[in-house]
Amino acid sequence: MTKRTSAKYKLDRRMGENVFGRPKSPVNRREYGPGQHGQRRKSKISDFGIQLRAKQKLKGYYGDITEKQFKKNYFDASRMKGDASQNLIGLLEQRLDMVVYRAKFAPTIWAARQLVSHGHIRVNGVKCNIASRRVNVNDVVELGSKAQEMALVIEAQSLAERDIPDYVVPDGTSKVTFTRVPKLDEVPYPVRMEPNLVIEFYSR
Incomplete structure (x- = not known):
């Protein structure tokens, strides 16, 4: 992590x-x-x-x-x-923490990484705590039962500032399928x- x-x-x-x-x-x-020189003319x-x-x-x-x-x-x-x-x-989009973030299971990429490292995420029904794991096409990523009730997850799912992209297909509110590897113009x-x-x- x-x-x-x-x-x-x-x-x-x-x-x-x-x-x-x-x-x-x-x-x-x-x-x-940032910093005291932040406003100076850029070279x-x-x-x-x-x-x-x-x-x-x-x-x-x-x-x-x-x-x-x-x-x-x-x-x-x-x-x-x-x-x-x-x-x-x-x-990069195939990283497990990124799929969790794209699925709106977490409000930020850091929160997604924490969810994974704390064992709240399952891939094809098996618990996985490795954020950098590469998710394959048609893999199913889901929240553990405890995570579904976490305030962090509920907050993320209510965020209006971003949508779930087409290559991450939700099944209810706690499960998604990674359907394809996206191209640059598909990534939001x-x-x-x-x-x-x-x-x-x-x-x-």
């Missing part, structure tokens, strides 16, 4: 975008970066800086997973057939993601 090491919305301020699409994001009030960013920024944004969106895990997804995506950037997005990101720049960053 990846521990959150910095303030959740610091990424938003650094990127100047509401990366998680949350109504409480400070970017909704002020778009400049031109190099190609490397643009690629690094794209990587930080994508990595941060998925709960700031470790560099080792993120790089492993890049290597796996590069070895697969087809467009490596599309493959990378597909692999609140901001524009550029996985092609992430591939360029790692393949330098």
